[in-house]
Amino acid sequence: MKKSIILLGFIFGGLIISKSSKAQSNWEAGIRFGDVTSLDITIPFRAPRIHAAAYFNNNAFGVGGYFNWMFALNDGPEGLNFYPGVGPEFYFGDNFNVAVAGDFGAEYSFDFPLTVGVDWRPRIGFTNNTGFYAGNWGLIARFRFGEGVSFKRVN
Secondary structure, eight states, rough: OOHHHEEEEEEHHHHOOOOOOTTTOOOEEEEEEESSSEEEEEESSSSSEEEEEEEOOOOOEEEEEEEEEEEEOTTOOEEEEEEEEEEEEEESSSOOEEEEEEEEEEEEOSSSSSEEEEOOOOOEOSSSEEEEOOOOOOEEEETTTTTTTOOOOOO
């Protein structure tokens, strides 16, 4: 449990650092529904973006960090992006597990601060649960911070 709290601290610390960094634009936070429910956070950089997840399962907790490269279709709809990515995953529970996962998805950013998407995160486990796991499909909804919703004062 102590390790989980420390890892969450690193995730949220990264969010604070990314918010103050001038190289950043908008970062996003939301939820991912699928094989495993998770909190989903993206932090954009100039090249790849960092895509972090905190997984919550029946008897385990996990964290993942992925580097995603964003691509848009030529002459495609504005706001539609595709991304491949890769990164480590760590699971804590009855056993400690380490894996390397892919992160492949498509997302659409609306004109208001909402991004929705679908992705697939297959992984290769290296410790107690060794082998290839092809599941982990998910639907994502994230709020884009920095754009916010503006309120007008009514007299």
